[in-house]
Amino acid sequence: MSQRVSALSIIDAIAGDLRRRIYAGDLVQGTPLTEAELAASYDVARPTAKAAIERLVADSLLERGAHKTARVKTLGAESVRDIYFARAFLESEVVRRLARTATVPEAARRANTEIEARLSQAATAIIDPDMDFHTALVDAMGNQRTSAMYRSLLGEVRLCMTRVQSLELLDSAQIASEHATILERIAAGDPEGAAGALDGHLAHARELLAAELEGNAGHRS
Amino acid sequence: MSQRVSALSIIDAIAGDLRRRIYAGDLVQGTPLTEAELAASYDVARPTAKAAIERLVADSLLERGAHKTARVKTLGAESVRDIYFARAFLESEVVRRLARTATVPEAARRANTEIEARLSQAATAIIDPDMDFHTALVDAMGNQRTSAMYRSLLGEVRLCMTRVQSLELLDSAQIASEHATILERIAAGDPEGAAGALDGHLAHARELLAAELEGNAGHRS
DNA sequence: CAAGTGTACTTGTTAGACAATCGTAGGGTT
DNA sequence: AACCCTACGATTGTCTAACAAGTACACTTG
Numbered sequence: 046m047s048q049r050v051s052a053l054s055i056i057d058a059i060a061g062d063l064r065r066r067i068y069a070g071d072l073v074q075g076t077p078l079t080e081a082e083l084a085a086s087y088d089v090a091r092p093t094a095k096a097a098i099e100r101l102v103a104d105s106l107l108e109r110g111a112h113k114t115a116r117v118k119t120l121g122a123e124s125v126r127d128i129y130f131a132r133a134f135l136e137s138e139v140v141r142r143l144a145r146t147a148t149v150p151e152a153a154r155r156a157n158t159e160i161e162a163r164l165s166q167a168a169t170a171i172i173d174p175d176m177d178f179h180t181a182l183v184d185a186m187g188n189q190r191t192s193a194m195y196r197s198l199l200g201e202v203r204l205c206m207t208r209v210q211s212l213e214l215l216d217s218a219q220i221a222s223e224h225a226t227i228l229e230r231i232a233a234g235d236p237e238g239a240a241g242a243l244d245g246h247l248a249h250a251r252e253l254l255a256a257e258l259e260g261n262a263g264h265r266s
Numbered sequence: 267m268s269q270r271v272s273a274l275s276i277i278d279a280i281a282g283d284l285r286r287r288i289y290a291g292d293l294v295q296g297t298p299l300t301e302a303e304l305a306a307s308y309d310v311a312r313p314t315a316k317a318a319i320e321r322l323v324a325d326s327l328l329e330r331g332a333h334k335t336a337r338v339k340t341l342g343a344e345s346v347r348d349i350y351f352a353r354a355f356l357e358s359e360v361v362r363r364l365a366r367t368a369t370v371p372e373a374a375r376r377a378n379t380e381i382e383a384r385l386s387q388a389a390t391a392i393i394d395p396d397m398d399f400h401t402a403l404v405d406a407m408g409n410q411r412t413s414a415m416y417r418s419l420l421g422e423v424r425l426c427m428t429r430v431q432s433l434e435l436l437d438s439a440q441i442a443s444e445h446a447t448i449l450e451r452i453a454a455g456d457p458e459g460a461a462g463a464l465d466g467h468l469a470h471a472r473e474l475l476a477a478e479l480e481g482n483a484g485h486r487s
Numbered sequence: 488c489a490a491g492t493g494t495a496c497t498t499g500t501t502a503g504a505c506a507a508t509c510g511t512a513g514g515g516t517t
Numbered sequence: 518a519a520c521c522c523t524a525c526g527a528t529t530g531t532c533t534a535a536c537a538a539g540t541a542c543a544c545t546t547g
Contacts, residue, residue, distance in 0.1 A: 053332070054332070054499080055499080055500075056499090056500090079527090079528065079529090080528075080529070081527095081528075081529095089500080089501085090500065090501045090502065091501095091502090091529095092313060092500080092501080093499090093500065093501080095529085095530090103324060109529095111275075111508085111509095111529085111530090112507080112508050112509060112528070112529055112530080113508095113509075113510095113528085113529080114527095114528065114529085127409060127410050127411050128411055130409050130411075130412075131409055131410075131411035131412045131415065134359065134407075134409065134412055135356075135412075135415075138355065138359045186355075188348060188351050188352055188355065189348050189352075190348050190349055190351075190352035190419060190422075191351075191352045191355055191356075193418070194352065194356075194415040194416075194418060194419065195415075197414070197415060197418060198411060198415065201411075275530080276530080276531075277530090277531095300496090300497065300498090301497075301498070302496095302497075302498095310531080310532085311531065311532045311533070312498095312532095312533095313531080313532080314530090314531065314532080316498085316499090330498095332498085332499090332539085332540095333497070333498055333499075333538080333539050333540060334497085334498080334539095334540075334541095335496095335497065335498085488547105489546100489547090490545105490546090490547085491544105491545090491546080491547095492543105492544085492545075492546090493542100493543090493544080493545090494541105494542090494543085494544090495540105495541090495542090495543100496539105496540085496541085496542100497538100497539085497540080497541100498537100498538085498539075498540095499536105499537080499538075499539090500535100500536085500537080500538095501534105501535080501536080501537095502533105502534090502535085502536105503532105503533090503534095504531100504532080504533085505530105505531085505532080505533105506529105506530085506531080506532100507528105507529085507530075507531095508527105508528085508529075508530090509526105509527085509528080509529095510525105510526090510527085510528100511524100511525085511526085511527100512523100512524090512525080512526100513522105513523085513524080513525090514521105514522090514523080514524095515520105515521090515522080515523090516519105516520085516521080516522095517518105517519090517520085517521100
């Protein structure tokens with residue numbers, strides 16, 4: 046029962062489908078993915094499956110050592126802190142610069158409106174617009190390479206967010222509210238206020254998730 | 267006559283050798299690299315050559331569209347500006363934070379000493395220690411993902427630097443001096459001074475190279 | 488001379504195969 | 518009985534050979 050996986054390149058399609066399944070929690074942390082197994086399940090040749098795996102390894106969604114089977118990435122507390130620190134480093138400087146010219150990205154505003162519209166749905170429903178919100182901020186810088194660098198973090202960020210939202214560590218309404226504060230500080234031309242609000246927003250999620258991961262080793266269906 | 271290309275993985279070895287040849291100017295901008303040609307010259311199978319090419323495309327050292335032959339990346343003025351802007355964005359915030367705690371990375375100091383030691387050599391001799399200097403600054407943040415993001419820029423940065431140094435657009439002694447100023451401002455605990463010095467350092471190289479690329483379309487043996 | 492066609496070149500993907508390597512289970516030794 | 522060493526199975530790394538599909542350029546034709 047292969048999903049409609051036939052976009053442009055077969056490899057892209059398989060990599061995309063695996064990504065989707067990992068984000069959806071279909072493939073749990075530590076799940077081994079052998080090349081032969083994948084090739085059989087998608088009915089493609091092994092080199093094709095291999096290429097798809099390598100793509101996800103490059104995205105840090107899978108990890109594997111030489112000659113070892115690829116496994117879905119396991120996030121520890123220190124990885125989470127590293128990821129969120131990198132985000133905060135990059136994004137806080139982004140909003141600082143946006144605030145300097147009081148430039149509020151329209152796409153970010155739209156994304157937050159979408160989050161507010163989904164408050165009554167499951168917590169996981171706001172993951173997509175949440176990612177859109179932060180991506181929109183970075184993209185508003187208008188610098189291709191900076192956006193590309195940020196995008197290389199997004200795979201792991203998404204892993205974290207899936208975790209945060211499925212454990213319901215954060216209230217969706219609070220997230221929307223913090224986003225609104227960030228946009229408001231940008232509009233007010235308050236660089237430090239905007240950067241501070243963003244740092245707080247990320248620190249909040251970071252510590253909750255890190256504490257959760259340190260507390261229990263994390264097995265929960 | 268295949269070079270001694272047999273490190274850990276054959277693919278790594280070929281990708282590494284191609285990288286070296288691109289940096290060395292052996293492979294000029296726009297040079298087409300067909301899979302079959304590469305496979306023959308390194309005496310490996312085509313899929314192996316393909317994988318090496320894909321790795322360099324991921325590094326942005328080669329570019330290719332679907333079903334088209336990979337070519338060595340051609341840098342235009344706008345790409346150069348984009349690259350240097352991204353660098354300045356990231357690095358200026360790095361030195362700002364380092365200056366806040368007056369933390370001078372030992373590795374950066376060593377790298378600049380190495381540059382000074384090579385002032386009498388060819389201009390291209392300082393490329394490696396120059397890259398080491400900037401990498402050391404970012405690494406001093408102690409954040410793995412930030413270092414990884416910066417590293418994803420390094421391939422193109424190196425392309426730019428090779429260009430700057432081979433055209434002798436900048437005086438090596440001046441580079442060393444600007445580096446020294448940055449370190450001195452960090453040591454003095456002067457965040458804005460350090461960030462400003464770094465911005466100036468990068469802006470200098472950026473505008474010279476961009477102007478050069480805008481001036482003549484860039485054919486020179 | 489312009490437009491459509493065709494052909495050669497290149498990449499995308501497949502199939503099957505073999506060597507190298509890793510993990511583990513089993514047997515031998517103390 | 519405990520420990521080390523070996524052998525086996527599973528998995529990955531790479532190769533050869535081949536076909537399908539797409540692109541670019543030249544050629545023919547109107």
